[in-house]
Amino acid sequence: MAKIELLAPAGDLEKAKIALLYGADAVYVGAKKFSLRARASNFEIEDIKALCTFAHERAKKVYVTMNIIPHDDDLKDLVSFLETLAQIKVDAIITSSIAIITKAKMVAPTLECHVSTQMSITNSKAIAFYEKLGCSRVVLAREVTLEEIEAIKKNTTIQLEVFIHGGMCASYSGRCVLSNHLTRRDANRGGCAHSCRWNYQLYQGKRKVTKKDQFFNMGSKDLMAITKIPDLINLNVASLKIEGRMKSTYYLATVVRCYRQVIDEYYKVGSISNDEFLNYIEEINKAENRLTSIGFLNGDTTINEQLYDTRSEHPTKEYIGYILDYDDEHKQALIEQRNYFAKGDIVEFFGPKLENTKFKITKIIDYNTGEELDVARHPLQKMLIPLPFKVSKDDMMRKVK
Amino acid sequence: MKYITEPVNKKQLAHFLGQTLITDILIGVENISSGPILKLSTAEINYYLTKTEDLKISLDLTRLFHEKELATLKKSLSEIDLTKIKFIFYTDFAILQIIDELGYKDKLKLVYDAYTYTTNALDVNIYNEFNTYVSVSNQISIEELKSLLAKLNHKAIIRGFGKAVIFYSKRKLLTNYFKYRTLKYNAKGKNYLLQEEYRNDLYHIYEDNFGTYIYEPHYYYLFLELDDLENVDYVILESVFLDARTYENIVLAYLKHDDNLLHSLHLDLYKGIMQEKSILLKDEVIDNGKN
Numbered sequence: 185m186a187k188i189e190l191l192a193p194a195g196d197l198e199k200a201k202i203a204l205l206y207g208a209d210a211v212y213v214g215a216k217k218f219s220l221r222a223r224a225s226n227f228e229i230e231d232i233k234a235l236c237t238f239a240h241e242r243a244k245k246v247y248v249t250m251n252i253i254p255h256d257d258d259l260k261d262l263v264s265f266l267e268t269l270a271q272i273k274v275d276a277i278i279t280s281s282i283a284i285i286t287k288a289k290m291v292a293p294t295l296e297c298h299v300s301t302q303m304s305i306t307n308s309k310a311i312a313f314y315e316k317l318g319c320s321r322v323v324l325a326r327e328v329t330l331e332e333i334e335a336i337k338k339n340t341t342i343q344l345e346v347f348i349h350g351g352m353c354a355s356y357s358g359r360c361v362l363s364n365h366l367t368r369r370d371a372n373r374g375g376c377a378h379s380c381r382w383n384y385q386l387y388q389g390k391r392k393v394t395k396k397d398q399f400f401n402m403g404s405k406d407l408m409a410i411t412k413i414p415d416l417i418n419l420n421v422a423s424l425k426i427e428g429r430m431k432s433t434y435y436l437a438t439v440v441r442c443y444r445q446v447i448d449e450y451y452k453v454g455s456i457s458n459d460e461f462l463n464y465i466e467e468i469n470k471a472e473n474r475l476t477s478i479g480f481l482n483g484d485t486t487i488n489e490q491l492y493d494t495r496s497e498h499p500t501k502e503y504i505g506y507i508l509d510y511d512d513e514h515k516q517a518l519i520e521q522r523n524y525f526a527k528g529d530i531v532e533f534f535g536p537k538l539e540n541t542k543f544k545i546t547k548i549i550d551y552n553t554g555e556e557l558d559v560a561r562h563p564l565q566k567m568l569i570p571l572p573f574k575v576s577k578d579d580m581m582r583k584v585k
Numbered sequence: 586m587k588y589i590t591e592p593v594n595k596k597q598l599a600h601f602l603g604q605t606l607i608t609d610i611l612i613g614v615e616n617i618s619s620g621p622i623l624k625l626s627t628a629e630i631n632y633y634l635t636k637t638e639d640l641k642i643s644l645d646l647t648r649l650f651h652e653k654e655l656a657t658l659k660k661s662l663s664e665i666d667l668t669k670i671k672f673i674f675y676t677d678f679a680i681l682q683i684i685d686e687l688g689y690k691d692k693l694k695l696v697y698d699a700y701t702y703t704t705n706a707l708d709v710n711i712y713n714e715f716n717t718y719v720s721v722s723n724q725i726s727i728e729e730l731k732s733l734l735a736k737l738n739h740k741a742i743i744r745g746f747g748k749a750v751i752f753y754s755k756r757k758l759l760t761n762y763f764k765y766r767t768l769k770y771n772a773k774g775k776n777y778l779l780q781e782e783y784r785n786d787l788y789h790i791y792e793d794n795f796g797t798y799i800y801e802p803h804y805y806y807l808f809l810e811l812d813d814l815e816n817v818d819y820v821i822l823e824s825v826f827l828d829a830r831t832y833e834n835i836v837l838a839y840l841k842h843d844d845n846l847l848h849s850l851h852l853d854l855y856k857g858i859m860q861e862k863s864i865l866l867k868d869e870v871i872d873n874g875k876n
Contacts, residue, residue: 255729256705256736283707303702307652309679313715327755328651335652356649356796359701359753361724365801366781372701380752383782386762386790388774398766400779402758402797485756487765 207444308339343422350427408476434503438471505581535579706736747823752799
């Protein structure tokens with residue numbers, strides 16, 4: 185049985201590399217065309233090519249999202265785009281257009297086609313249709329329960345990909361044009377205004393149902409399925425997907441690393457205790473700034489999976505530094521500033537191979553001037569911090585208090 | 586160009602079946618179809634199928650089916666005399682497989698009707714390879730629709746009148762909301778409306794066993810434009826949230842090609858989303874302040 189894939193999002197090349205370094209087996213990225221997150225994408229073809237090289241050197245994969253639901257004008261240059269993706273050795277495209285699937289099979293047969301969750305596939309018979317088209321994987325709708333995944337798995341041999349973390353649509357994905365009507369921004373072409381998270385008044389006929397200072401809300405809490413990872417591994421799904429191409433490098437590093445550890449731990453030991461899960465959840469919450477739930481995995485959503493009367497965001501532990509190097513001889517780290525910190529702050533270091541390690545900063549030295557500083561004020565400022573333990577390039581530092 | 590009608594109730598269904606001018610009737614199947622449309626049991630459908638010699642009745646199965654529902658879906662379809670059904674409108678490819686399994690693949694006329702996916706000619710042409718017809722999206726501009734239809738290598742079905750579903754969720758959003766507020770929810774209510782905090786439009790919101798649906802705030806309509814559209818065989822006239830008398834007048838207006846009659850009904854008509862292209866959000870759009 186192949187080990188389950190951990191698939192992470194990335195909005196730019198730096199994030200993609202971090203996701204891979206922190207434990208993702210594959211990353212999915214959007215180019216400036218054909219992708220729902222076109223606005224967030226910083227991927228030129230050259231970046232995707234560089235990412236493919238970086239990933240393949242590490243036996244990892246790169247998927248490119250072509251998940252808009254196109255209008256006629258959007259399909260210009262489709263063939264040349266697909267040919268280019270094949271030439272630069274992208275492993276697969278993730279798409280929601282049968283036209284894109286069909287063209288890809290014709291002009292770029294080395295590209296695997298994964299059916300996007302935008303198609304909201306909820307059963308094995310619909311999967312069979314896409315399998316006949318030559319698709320190798322289906323990303324299941326986020327509305328599917330664990331029990332249903334098990335039933336689907338029994339009726340298909342195609343690879344299944346399941347979302348485990350990140351934002352949830354209130355509607356079936358790809359079946360909502362609320363944003364189009366409220367803002368003229370096309371939800372299925374990268375313009376979703378998240379109108380489902382806005383405040384509404386509810387009426388029954390002419391009678392107002394919502395009370396004064398209250399609203400009707402339909403927004404969803406984000407998904408956090410870390411406790412279901414053992415079940416999903418046991419069900420032999422192919423890939424576990426984290427959502428969030430708009431998310432920060434720090435978020436990606438934290439979340440990807442946690443899921444990597446859970447997956448590896450389960451394969452190694454065969455079980456994960458509740459206390460261990462609580463520790464992992466606590467770790468994710470250092471970067472997760474939205475309320476989370478189990479989504480549909482246990483069954484139909486209840487009030488516990490919905491957002492009411494609340495702004496969904498809460499502060500996270502601050503990401504304050506990115507490790508560029510460590511000098512073994514002088515026992516000091518070269519750190520690039522990401523957020524304000526000061527001498528005396530308690531910080532925590534973490535990384536792909538570094539256990540969380542707390543430390544009180546006693547000295548900050550400007551890397552360029554050698555001057556000792558009381559505070560690190562400037563973004564991307566490089567500084568040296570004496571550290572009695574070894575850290576490595578790509579580790580991160582966050583503020584504890 | 587023919588019109589596909591949606592009778593509001595059984596009385597209107599019986600009436601429409603007897604009208605020679607009405608060639609097509611679309612109904613739902615009880616416990617299978619979703620939304621506030623006329624839904625009949627399989628026995629009732631078989632009964633009405635005997636009431637006309639013509640192939641007139643089509644089934645609306647345009648929702649997503651979960652794995653555990655497939656057996657019920659197949660059983661319900663097997664109970665209906667599908668040889669007398671004109672079209673099956675569907676949005677989930679499970680239907681295609683089930684019809685095949687039931688032995689009707691080459692005998693039944695299937696219509697792929699996924700309004701958010703049929704937005705370009707290339708997709709529509711490929712979807713049509715698996716179906717008799719494809720229903721083209723009503724969520725594109727009229728100009729896009731004209732251009733799309735002109736590029737088709739077959740005839741299509743379009744929506745001519747109605748309130749489109751603009752949000753389709755598996756979540757029981759009304760049930761959950763009323764539970765959260767500890768208010769009493771009238772589960773049979775069809776007249777719940779949403780109004781966004783800073784906007785005036787009212788959107789019907791409807792919940793059934795299969796989820797929650799939100800509808801366009803106004804009735805979109807194509808009328809005079811129909812004459813300019815190529816490759817259209819059928820036009821659907823939707824009836825959601827209309828009473829039987831009003832709907833009959835709407836059907837009459839289309840059959841008589843009487844724009845004045847349509848406007849005399851004082852409905853909240855608009856071209857809305859069809860008048861302007863929606864935005865594919867790109868940085869330059871934001872930078873130009875057009876958004």
